Amino acid sequence: MFRIFYSIALFLFASSVSFIFGQGFTISGSIADQKGVGIPFGTIILKSAMDSSMVKADITSENGTYVFERIQNGQYFVVASYIGLNDFSTEVFNVNSQSFEVPPIMMTENARQLDEVLVTASRAMVEVKADRTVFNVQGTINSAGENGLNLLRKAPGVLVDNNNNISVLGRSGVLIYVDGKRVPLSGDDLSNYLQNLSSEQIDKIDIITNPGSKYEAQGNAGIIDIRLKKDKNLGANGSVSSTYSHGRYGQGNANANGNFRNKSLNTFGGVGYNAGTRWNKMLFDTYQNDLRLDESNIMSNGYNGWNGRWGTDFFVSKKSTLGFLIGAQTNSSDNISTNKTYISAESTPDQIDSILTAPNNSNGKRNQATFNVNYAYESGKNRFNFDADYGTFRNEANHNQPNIYYNASESDIISQNINTYNTPVEIDIATAKADFESEIFGGSLGIGTKYSNVATDNIFLFYNVINNDPQRNDRRSNQFKYNENVYAGYINYAKNLNAKWNASAGLRIENTDATGDLIAFLPELEESPVDFNYTSYFPSAGITYQYSPQSVYSLNYGRRINRPDYNVLNPFREQLSELSYSKGNKFLQPEIVNNIEFGYTLNYRYTFKLAYSNTTNQITRLIGPDEIDPRAGFISWDNLATQKLYSFNVSLPLDITKWWNAYMNFSASYINNQADYGDNGIVDIQAGSYNVFQQHTFSLGRKWKAELSGWYSGPGVWGGVFLYDQSYSLNLGLQRKFMNDKMNVRFSANDITYQTGWSGVSIFNGQTGYGHGNWDSRRATISISYDLGNSNVKSRKRNTGIEDESKRVGG
Secondary structure, three states: OHHHHHHHHHHHHHHHHHHHOOOOEEEEEEEEOOOOOEOOOOEEEEEEOOOOOEEEEEEOOOOOEEEEEEEOOEEEEEEEEEOOEEEEEOOOEEEOOOOEEOOOEEOOEOOOOOOOOEOOOOOOOEEEOOOOEEEEHHHOHHHOOOEHHHHHHHOOOEEEOOOOOEEEOOEEOOEEEEOOEEOOOOHHHHHHHHHOOEHHHEEEEEEEOOOOOOOOOEOOOOEEEEEEOOOOOOEEEEEEEEEEEEOOOEEEEEEEEEEEEOOOEEEEEEEEEEEEEEEEEEEEEEEEOOEEEEEEEEEEEEEEEEEEEEEEEEOOOOOEEEEEEEEEEEEEEEEEEEEEEEEEEOOOOOOEEEEEEEEEEEEEEEEEEEEEEEEEEEEOOEEEEEEEEEEEEEEEEEEEEEEEEEOOOOOOEEEEEEEEEEOOEEEEEEEEEEEEEEEEOOEEEEEEEEEEEEEEEEEEEEEEEEOOEEEEOOOOOEEEEEEEEEEEEEEEEEEEOOOOEEEEEEEEEEEEEEEEEEEEOOHHHOOOOEEEEEEEEEEEEEEEEEEEOOEEEEEEEEEEEEOOOHHHHOOOOEEEEOOEEEOOOOOOOOEEEEEEEEEEEEOOOEEEEEEEEEEEOOEEEEEEEOOOOOOOEEEEEEEOOEEEEEEEEEEEEEEOOOOEEEEEEEEEEEEEEEEEOHHHOEEEEEEEEEEEEEEEEEEEEOOEEEEEEEEEEOOEEEOOOEEEOOEEEEEEEEEEEEOOOOEEEEEEEEOOOOOOOEEEEEEEOOEEEEEEEEEOOOEEEEEEEEEEEOOOEOOOOOOOOOOOOOOOOOO
16 A cells, blocks of 8 residues: 555656646736735636636735746737726736746725625645645545644645644654644643644645744754634634544534624634543663663543633724733543553563553643733834733643553563652743834835743652552652743845845844742752853845746845743653653753745745755753663653755645646755763664655545545654654545535545554663554545625735734744
């Protein structure tokens, strides 16, 4: 099956590349209002000059541009129209063996106002813009029934490993945003948050690999911004949806979204519920200290949760908007896992000495609430934006873990250690930021400032259960408090040097004042707090050259930081059993990365990107043996001395025929990890990897659509030393719309070959470990959504903020 899939993928990818440089020419242009602001969602019709018949029709992008492709030689003219504006027809022009750029169209206001106009447009699944790649979730059938984390597995250039760590273009340390707001979670907290978001709530995902100075410098791999649905239609609008998915276990969700918009305000909200059971399996075969440990872990997680949000934008005047946004999420889980380890001598691995069984069970609750107030002002060449945010996160978890040692035949108990532990976590985050942008000296000047505070309180209460009586072990119990203040300011300037050259440069300065305090429950175990106080400078620069209307080159540089957060600093032991655990490292140092990206865009849509990253003090995962118990092993965090990463990415959206369009993405990377820990081991790893993603959508007629998608990931390196093998997935989907296109029914089958699992080997510090695993990824899904109200009535909305598509600036 793998060879068949790989052969098909290779053929389609190769044929698609040749298709790009195939027949026909492009006609491109833009439309704007009398102030020069690009008009989004305008209707553009290309007509033949011979008989005025329509050749093609299109909708302008959000900045008012349009492109017609594969146009044959001939004479044409363009007709542009938009609600409330006068139609515009261009002069006749010739396409004669070369592409043509239509002079910019300026549209004038029409005195007649229309109450309601129907405008429908189908967005491409992937849009490549100057500063980001946009993954339109609603453009893919196979998104049905997915959660936010699994959607990221399908996003171009994004990889999610077996531990749910997210990387972009091979770089770890990515920041996750939702609606322009950073999600201040990491590790299991972040993955649980994303899994509680359903695809039906998500509109699109913005992937920003090299953010400028207006964005906070945190995050080596850039920013992934998940944009939730927010209807821009006039009047009352809404939608409801429900999804059920079944693999080994069932999962489902139900969601409702709505808004009301008039000339004075736009109020919007949504609520979602999800429930089901997740399943995971991990197997390890480890050799250390002349021992062999053959370990298996089978885990199931029953969950249910609610999430909701409500916000309102008040249009105070034509120049000012005042708004607020409230969000909440609650999730409960019951987890059962069985850990079993066969212990033997390495010289006689088949002669079992003893068996450790750890039947774990735990339950947890996660609650969060976020609050935002914002103000945006735009007057001519000046724009101002202010945001204040506060978030509170409360997690509780109770674990029960018996560790029972049996003889080789499991007939007798040799010994047992029964433990319970509780891990309450409190996180509070407060931020305030202001951004100002003005057109000056023929360019755009931006300045801004931001303050953020993160305070976490993590308690670890460890109990030994003796004769069914839990007794707190104060040598293992402790409290970890982390407080971080970041003060930031930035300036950036961008200007068109001439018709072909554009340049931008910026500088961001951040001062970090943080304290990590590990509070022991016994005085003799008390340690001094770890303090951080440093100021860092983060320059960024970019230059763009438009060689021709169809060929654009770009070169960008940025310096970024990745500060260790509470999740990786926290030294608590989280156990699968007492012989297999993970822990943090409170002595981690922040990592600094310098990124350089060279890009080329062909015909406004095909993009090629070459990147280089050099990271010092790279924060990574290391797997090694325990220093006290020769049988035990753990996974922890540490700083590498350096990491060098070379990457290449190709993005190819294609319209192959009228009924077949496709998207191809190919990425490759080469990584070099270096570190010397003395007696604790040396890291000297070089590894290459590559990833291919394809999605093909077929219009079958009578409102039916089919979808074939899949990805293949080659071998590579995870963390510091784990070398993983290849994996792949193949997905099928079918969609049909009913009831005047208001009802959408989608069927999908994901990972039908069941090859998304992982496997690999780690060799470090005297330990050699082989591992493999998989999860409940092979699933069949049905999803039904229904649009309520005037869900297709579009109203024009001019961007009143600094950041593209949002009043809220990401810095």
